[in-house]
Amino acid sequence: MTSDVDRMLPSTVPVMLIGPDGRPTSAGPLPPAEDLLRGYASMVTARRFNEQASALVRQGRLAVYPSSFGQEACQVAAAQVLTDVDWLFPTYRDTAAVAVRGVDPVEALVLLKGDWHSGYDPYERRVAPLTTPLATQLPHAVGVAHAARLRGEPTVVLALCGDGATSEGDFHEALNFAAVFRAPVVFLVQNNRYAISVPLSRQTAAPSLAHKGVGYGVPGEQVDGNDLAALLDVLSGAVARARSGGGPQLVEAHTYRMQAHTNADDATRYRSDDEVARWVARDPLTRLETYLRAQGVLDDGRAAGIAADAEEVARRTRDGINQDVEPDPEDLFRHVYSRPTPQLVEQLAMVRDELARDEAAGTPDRQEAAR
Known part of the structure; x- marks a missing residue:
């Protein structure tokens, strides 16, 4: 007989629907092809956006950029599973998710340029400001979710954080409050193995970060964070349960940032080229492209059109950031x-x-x- 605690425990291995070789696994049915194609287009744009933002740093137009290169599947899935009534609470590394959610990419970056405030109206797209301090946005996310529940609104809040954030007190306080008051919030931990240079092994001794939820009464699940199909499946299920009154959900996505923490970081000091190469072989973008081409959903013509659209986003981002703004002291x-x-x-x-x-x-x- 399955106990309540057993139902809260995550899978013993991360959920994977499409393997690194682009072939479907036998773990379950895949999301509809149109959802995967839409996600692929967003991932191509997110990848190009990451490249363009990094170039703007080298050109002196951005002070810093925390790239999500290699984590695009997490970024896209987080935005794609939400409806217009939901909220997204990002971290400093989630500018791609913010842009996929519908925020102007230029406005998503101006904070990193040094412009005023967060650069965008949080209420327009229901996207909270980018947060630099680790985990401080999580209690805020729970507060918004709790308020929506008290008002009888169908809102779900999806709060992003990294593995380093799970070592912060705000993470634990947020999960505890959310569980006690059954707030409709989904915590998505993008476990990219490092909190800047601190490896995961120096942060936790738990079997997985998803296991941390059981101590608060929050169901947990772990998923391959480089598999967009699995992410859409797991996250859409978590959002649906939260929306239907199931309370908070904790999802750990196993992924990897292929580039340095920021342009100010030398990642070669704490991780090897061989380690990076192993994760490059698990690239979420090439994995999904391989699957879609094999299914006949994606061909060269459609791929070229998607790439052209991504290039247009990069151009608009480049032109927008390159415009000098006269600050107003008022x-x-x-x-x-x-x-x-x-x-x-x-x-x-x-x-x-x-x-x-x-x-x-x-x-x-x-x-x-x-x-």
């Missing part, structure tokens, strides 16, 4: 509260006065320079 005060506090009003007046004094003092110099 933005420091406009977006703090919907109704400014007396202190902010006073501080704004002080800044306006100081800017006016600087303008008056600088006028003769500018006139002289103009002559």
Whole structure:
């Protein structure tokens, strides 16, 4: 007889529907071909987006970029399983997921350029701001899910995090609160094996990160994070259970970041070329492409069209980031509260006065320079 605890435990091996060689496994039926083709197109765009963003760093247009190169299947699946009423809570590495969700790719990157705030309106696409501190977005995600449940709304929140985030207190607090109050939230842990340079073995002794859920009463599952078909299957099931009142769900996706943590990181200091090569052979993009071509769903003409669309996204991203924006000091005060506090009003007046004094003092110099 299966106990409640047994039902919470993940599979002994990660769920995989399409193997690294592009052939279907016998683990179960695959998602519809149109869903996989849509996901493939998004993955091609996400890969090109990662390449373009990394190039913008080298050109000095972005200060830093945490690439999700190699994790595109996780990024795409996270956005694709959600409906318009749902929320996505990303980390700093999830700009591709944010773009797939419908946020303008330029707006998804301006935070990394140094522009004001998060660069986009979270309410427009129901995408929370990109979060740099590890796991701090998880309690926020649970709060949004809990509020939606109290209002009787059908909203599900999908919260992304990495393996390093599972070592943070916010992760444990979020799972505990979500379980107690049965918040409709899905936690997707993208386990890419490293928290910058700290390997997974130095973070946990659990059989898997998905096993951590049972201690809080949260069902867990682990999935091959480089298999889009398996991700869509597992995540759509988790979202459906959360939406129907099943409470929070924990999904661990086994994946790998093929590039360094950021452009400021030297990954060769803590991982070998052989290790990277083994994961390159499990590339989520080539895996799905191989399957789709074998099924006759994808041919050269359609692949060329998808690549052209991805190139257009890269061009628009490049052109948008390359535009210089004149900062407005008053933005420091406009977006703090919907109704400014007396202190902010006073501080704004002080800044306006100081800017006016600087303008008056600088006028003769500018006139002289103009002559």
